[in-house]
Amino acid sequence: MIAAAVAAAGCTQTTVPEPQPVQKRLTLQSFDSCADLEAYIEDTAVLDMRTQLEQAKKGGYYWGPVFAGGVADRAAAPEAGASQDANASGPKDYTTTNTQVAGVDEADFVKNDGNRIFVLSGDTLYINQSWPAAELKTVSKVTLEGWPQSMFLDENDHVVVFSSVWDAYPLDRSQGDVACLSLWCGYYYANTVKVTVIDVSDLAHPKVTDEYFLPGWFNNARRVGSSVRMVVSDNFRWPQGVKFWLDGADQSLYNDKTRMEQAYDALMNENERIIRNAQLSDWLPHGKRRLASGEVIDVGYDCHDFYRSNAPTRLGLVTVATLNLAAQNPKLVRTSVVAEPGEIYASAKNLYIASQHWWWWPEPGQTDHTYLHKFDITDPDRAVYIASGGVDGTIVDQFSMDEDARGYFRVATTVTTRVEDRLNPSNVLGTLQTTNRVSVLHEESGALNVIGQTEELAPGERVMSSRFVDDVGYLVTYRQVDPLFTIDLSDPTHPTKVGEVHVEGFSSYIHPLDATHLLTIGEYRDANGSWQSRSTQLAIYDVSDLAHPKQTFTQKVGTSYGYSEAMWDHHAFNYFPEKKLLAIPFYDWNPNDPGRYWDYFTSDLRVFGVDAQTGFTVKGTLSMKDVYVTYNDADWTWYWSPWIRRSVMADDFVYAISDAGIRVANIADLSTPLATTTFQKAVTSQR
Numbered sequence: 001m002i003a004a005a006v007a008a009a010g011c012t013q014t015t016v017p018e019p020q021p022v023q024k025r026l027t028l029q030s031f032d033s034c035a036d037l038e039a040y041i042e043d044t045a046v047l048d049m050r051t052q053l054e055q056a057k058k059g060g061y062y063w064g065p066v067f068a069g070g071v072a073d074r075a076a077a078p079e080a081g082a083s084q085d086a087n088a089s090g091p092k093d094y095t096t097t098n099t100q101v102a103g104v105d106e107a108d109f110v111k112n113d114g115n116r117i118f119v120l121s122g123d124t125l126y127i128n129q130s131w132p133a134a135e136l137k138t139v140s141k142v143t144l145e146g147w148p149q150s151m152f153l154d155e156n157d158h159v160v161v162f163s164s165v166w167d168a169y170p171l172d173r174s175q176g177d178v179a180c181l182s183l184w185c186g187y188y189y190a191n192t193v194k195v196t197v198i199d200v201s202d203l204a205h206p207k208v209t210d211e212y213f214l215p216g217w218f219n220n221a222r223r224v225g226s227s228v229r230m231v232v233s234d235n236f237r238w239p240q241g242v243k244f245w246l247d248g249a250d251q252s253l254y255n256d257k258t259r260m261e262q263a264y265d266a267l268m269n270e271n272e273r274i275i276r277n278a279q280l281s282d283w284l285p286h287g288k289r290r291l292a293s294g295e296v297i298d299v300g301y302d303c304h305d306f307y308r309s310n311a312p313t314r315l316g317l318v319t320v321a322t323l324n325l326a327a328q329n330p331k332l333v334r335t336s337v338v339a340e341p342g343e344i345y346a347s348a349k350n351l352y353i354a355s356q357h358w359w360w361w362p363e364p365g366q367t368d369h370t371y372l373h374k375f376d377i378t379d380p381d382r383a384v385y386i387a388s389g390g391v392d393g394t395i396v397d398q399f400s401m402d403e404d405a406r407g408y409f410r411v412a413t414t415v416t417t418r419v420e421d422r423l424n425p426s427n428v429l430g431t432l433q434t435t436n437r438v439s440v441l442h443e444e445s446g447a448l449n450v451i452g453q454t455e456e457l458a459p460g461e462r463v464m465s466s467r468f469v470d471d472v473g474y475l476v477t478y479r480q481v482d483p484l485f486t487i488d489l490s491d492p493t494h495p496t497k498v499g500e501v502h503v504e505g506f507s508s509y510i511h512p513l514d515a516t517h518l519l520t521i522g523e524y525r526d527a528n529g530s531w532q533s534r535s536t537q538l539a540i541y542d543v544s545d546l547a548h549p550k551q552t553f554t555q556k557v558g559t560s561y562g563y564s565e566a567m568w569d570h571h572a573f574n575y576f577p578e579k580k581l582l583a584i585p586f587y588d589w590n591p592n593d594p595g596r597y598w599d600y601f602t603s604d605l606r607v608f609g610v611d612a613q614t615g616f617t618v619k620g621t622l623s624m625k626d627v628y629v630t631y632n633d634a635d636w637t638w639y640w641s642p643w644i645r646r647s648v649m650a651d652d653f654v655y656a657i658s659d660a661g662i663r664v665a666n667i668a669d670l671s672t673p674l675a676t677t678t679f680q681k682a683v684t685s686q687r
Contacts, residue, residue: 022392025310026310027388028388030307033303046272046275090115092651104224110571111159122183122680123182123186127203138679158197159198160323164217165213169191192214192215197211210289210330213288217233219233225380227323230322234317234319317337318342318355342356343397343398354373369390370390370393372389374443387446393414396412404471407442407443417433436458437453438466452495453495462478476522506522509568536558536586537556540553564606574646574648574649588601603644607620607667622665627676645657653667659679
């Protein structure tokens with residue numbers, strides 16, 4: 001176990017062993033008892049604490065995980081242009097949330113079903129009638145506790161909202177003993193995920209039917225049918241009295257190395273005493289459930305549902321919580337791993353969690369590594385742990401991972417190795433070298449084994465985006481020019497690079513346009529990488545001949561200051577295949593023009609025609625400038641900003657969506673809005 005050295009030495013240990021190597025045969029093991037779980041948590045806490053203070057004692061710094069990456073879910077692209085049979089009063093075709101995998105919904109702050117658009121703005125859920133387009137209006141709204149972040153809309157008129165709130169736990173009393181449920185506390189002091197289930201079958205009278213509270217922070221979620229799978233991460237809470245610094249009153253300590261080391265040793269021993277006196281209920285507080293009647297029920301946990309890894313891990317907890325909305329009495333069922341959170345990927349059958357190897361501190365000779373844990377989600381009521389494995393390197397986002405129809409798991413990674421700095425021997429941290437590869441894993445007897453991997457690709461560069469489509473993989477790396485690689489994955493034991501094309505700039509998101517073409521968004525830079533040449537860029541690639549991929553069309557958008565959220569969040573990328581249209585929110589800043597602040601700033605929705613044979617056609621711009629200029633820019637905050645961030649397209653109409661409201665226009669005349677509904681500016685307080 002990772003904390004064996006600490007556990008064996010007990011409170012007398014004053015040194016930490018060297019960083020442990022990557023665990024090539026990764027396993028997860030459940031705990032036999034709650035006592036074992038508590039002991040493991042305390043051993044790991046002691047190891048983490050001593051690691052930090054040993055570095056401070058040596059005059060160094062605590063670095064955390066050596067290599068960054070793979071800890072934020074950038075989201076996936078909408079199942080663009082999802083065409084559905086509309087009811088008698090609805091549109092024929094419309095777009096929904098852009099997702100990575102067909103049939104696996106992803107949480108976002110906008111949801112729609114052709115007739116209704118639901119928007120989270122500030123602390124409020126706005127419920128809007130969106131069809132007919134000219135009759136767009138807000139029908140009702142629900143004020144939510146804390147900071148709402150994203151939601152689902154299921155086929156049975158349930159809206160499931162995920163919010164961050166604060167609650168008083170035994171080891172977390174930074175806000176006192178009074179619950180703080182405002183936006184302010186949901187952002188700055190959040191320590192709890194709140195799940196609110198709302199019945200919206202009657203648009204004018206939405207009704208909250210259930211509320212669940214789980215300790216931790218919302219990472220991401222997926223929905224397959226009636227089952228919502230929520231990934232929650234939670235830090236361990238240090239008991240009161242644990243300190244990571246020496247008493248500053250005696251400055252002479254720092255001039256006497258022997259006394260300073262003795263003081264650090266004493267501090268570590270006192271910290272360990274406090275840690276081991278904490279109870280399991282302090283480390284792992286219970287959740288709760290509030291029924292529609294107002295009754296609050298305690299939501300405990302089964303210690304057997306917690307797993308530990310045989311690999312080094314930071315203090316942390318990753319939980320897959322399942323809520324089956326179709327159950328008679330829906331309950332949150334948890335499966336937890338003692339590990340740091342990371343990226344997630346879900347197919348209709350399995351969910352994977354990626355987390356990085358913990359090196360404790362950086363030094364030459366280390367190669368970063370990503371551990372992968374697989375869960376079976378075919379049971380609608382719970383996630384079942386299946387297997388674990390790992391690959392060298394780190395992933396850039398969820399699109400770095402994919403499971404094919406045969407069950408093979410493909411992963412694109414940038415492999416970073418820390419080597420000695422021979423030109424500067426005083427640099428004890430060394431320098432970094434990178435390369436890239438695609439690995440294929442297969443589950444066998446509880447292990448995810450690497451059964452094949454490509455040659456090393458683009459040394460010195462990093463993966464910027466990737467996409468797997470059936471038996472083909474597409475990989476974009478970047479330093480100054482952008483190679484797009486095509487990978488043949490038909491033989492999982494021998495994934496092979498087939499071709500590549502080099503263009504200036506890079507693609508940050510890849511969207512399958514049709515069987516032989518890709519649609520991308522990214523950043524253009526000339527060969528020198530100069531800022532003056534920079535712009536947001538759309539591109540089409542012809543991949544009909546995998547050996548000779550070609551960039552056939554490009555479309556630059558805006559100035560060097562231009563930016564689209566669709567570059568890094570695929571939920572903002574809205575492709576409508578039935579109409580061959582693409583809508584992206586766009587921001588720009590041009591201070592060279594005369595005028596006031598608002599004259600410099602651009603926030604609108606850009607709409608383009610997209611054709612694999614003829615390229616891009618500018619269809620126009622849908623602006624909400626008259627809406628957001630009514631608010632002083634000083635009123636814009638982290639939780640409420642009126643720039644356009646999402647869109648919906650339905651038949652011949654396009655909707656621009658922001659925190660300030662929704663506007664709709666006919667695609668043939670985007671400059672003439674048909675209807676606008678506005679939302680109130682969110683106001684927060686510390687209580």
